[in-house]
Amino acid sequence: MKTVGVVVEYNPLHNGHAYHLQESKRQTGAEAAVAVMSGHFLQRGEPAIVNKWARTEMALRAGVDLVLELPFVFAVRNAEIFSYGAVATLHATGVVDTLCFGSESGKIDWMVKLARHLTVEPESFKDKIRQALDSGVSYPTAYGLAVNDFAASQGLSPGVNVSEPNNILGLGYCVALERLKSPIVPATIQRTKAGYHQSHITDNRIASATALRKLIFEKDLSAIKPYVPGATYDILNRFAVAGHFPMSWDLFFPYLQSMMIANQPDELQFILEITEGLENRIMKTMPHAGSFDSLMDQLKTKRYTWNRLQRVLLYTLFRLTREKTARAGSEPAYIRVLGFTDKGRSLLRKMKDKSSLPVITRIGQVKHPMLDLDIRAGMMYAMGLPEQLREREKLRDYWQAPVQL
Template sequence: MKTVGIIVEYNPLHNGHVHHFEASKQAAGAESCVAVMSGHFLQRGEPAVVNKWARAEMALHMGADVVIELPVAYACQPAEWFAYGAVRLLDATGVVDALCFGSEEGSLEPLSRLAGLLHREDAAFRSLLQEELKQGASYPAAYAAAVRRFGIDNDADGPLPPLDQPNTILGLHYMLALQRLQSPIIPLTLPRREAGFHQADITGTSIASATALRKLLFGTGWKSPDEAALRAVAPYVPAYTLDILLREHAAGRGPLCWEHYARPLFTQLLSRPEEELRQLHEVTEGLEHRIKHSLTQLPPDTASPVESLLDLLKTKRYTRTKLQRMLLRILLGHPQQSLSRESLQAGPACIRVLGFSSKGRALLKRMRVTASLPVITRAAAAEDPAWLGMDIRAGAVYSLGYRELDPSQWQRDFTQPPLQLDRV
């Protein structure tokens, strides 16, 4: 049974994701699919609109056969570590034959050629990349500039891919991770269609980006959506996505955005002295001073305090994504040493299964034999639960955004078995 791997966030799952899923299976000639999905918090340093189990359920309804959680240590990182963690998990299953991802160009050859030149990336290149990031460039733009400064440019074999595009830079890092892991997984890419990755406006009748759908849900004031706002996304999402969004809304579990975490976030920002903030991941270059100063400048009547804080913190040097990741690490209390380069290079410690289909049950049986990491279906069954500690704590904090304080949600990682969906 040939299996394709995909790397996803589904925030929320929409019609464009369905197209990518179906095209991925076709391109790989696959009968089954393993999806690595970010947990409660996402790559741009944001909380997911609904929790990881709700989004895993969407993936299973779509047709994914096994959904694996990308740990928060990797899920909320720039492209290099996001890609490395996800590819490491797919490779560790021992059952994935191909990885299919979207890119702006939809051409594998330029990415493969560039990955071949960069996969032994050294300290000199990383230094150039950090210099560009410190100037305030986004990660894709900084990486593109570092590549040029490193002396890699268009050559006789053709032009380089547009590295300032988010899907393409992710695709490159998927290729780099495959090479560095010496993985037998075959890479495949598909061109991204219609709505762009962060396109905030809806221009089609059935396809819209997740960014545009979140804007439709929350509006510009980032207020909790009502049922009418939820139903407004109906033309752009499968029926099961809408049903799950409505169910989670009725239960008081979403949709969520940063403003739902204002109180626990500001508790951390106000109670921690500067020297403690400085020890947390992403709090770099004196940002602890800027945070404390910005707190004194917040307008007293703001309806969106986290948005207001981000506006005060943002400069040309500090992108919104960098600042959101920083605030997330403060919210979750992640110290610098726990997310050091050396720690991240070690890779995820286990394969955490969030859900599976009837076909996925057979895949999991194979994985028990082929996987190079422990396959965990329940946190309580882990030989060493400390492996999952960071994700379990993230799940507890995520539940603080729910309408009601529910202590049972703090331990859901221990009580929730993998979702099982038997499709006809």
């Protein structure tokens, strides 16, 4: 059974995602689809608008056959680590033939060629990134400049804006495939009508997840109805009625403030990605911030992008130090199943023989520091829920079986 892999967050799943999934199957000739999906917290350093079980159901109803969780330690990291963790998980299943992702360029050749040269990044490439960062630009921009410069020196100029978010992720996926020497074949579909960060809507059916979240918070859930599959809307409505939706950083801001009050700047310097005295800037700003967005507005600079700062604050909320991250490891330690269809069940049977990692459906099946972080992420996510829901939801990872269609 030919199978395509996709890397997703589905925050929430919208018509553009549904199109990508359908095209991924069509263009690769796949009979089945496996999705690696972020859990409760996402790559931009924010909580998912609704929990991973709801988003798993959205994926299955949209045509995904097997949903696997991307561990927290990869899901909330920069593009390089995020893409490696996702690809390594798909590779470990032993059942995925192709990987199809969206990109602004819509072309795979330049990514594959560059990936072969960037499996081990040359010192000149790293120097170019450092020089660009020293000039005050953000990391995505610095990375794009370094890639363009390196490509030109190798006669491989891609002729595209590498610093576009999906282009960067796509190149990261291809580099990960090269590093793993994976037989998985990469493919890409051009992202159209709505950019990754686009907060305004210019089409009557397609809008970015960013724009949809904005609509939900500024208007109401019904405002997104034209832009999402019916199943997505029904699931979100069901969770909203139950009090589980929508989730946002504002719900966790009091816990972040408490963390800051209880700590000194020197205790924060060991938090992941806190460098160059950023801990002092955060501690100085915190007392004057009345909300999460207010804090972010005061912290943001040309050097520190919104997404990077959100990730740093998320690491602070979890007290995710470099030591804890190192203990969790840099390679996936297991494959956790969040949901499946009948076809997905067939894939799971194949994975019993072909997977290079333990496949788990219940968390009691594996003990590992990486899984501990996933469990803690679930507990923290529950703290953003109404008080009457927290106690049961904090332990949901222990009792929730995979979603089945």
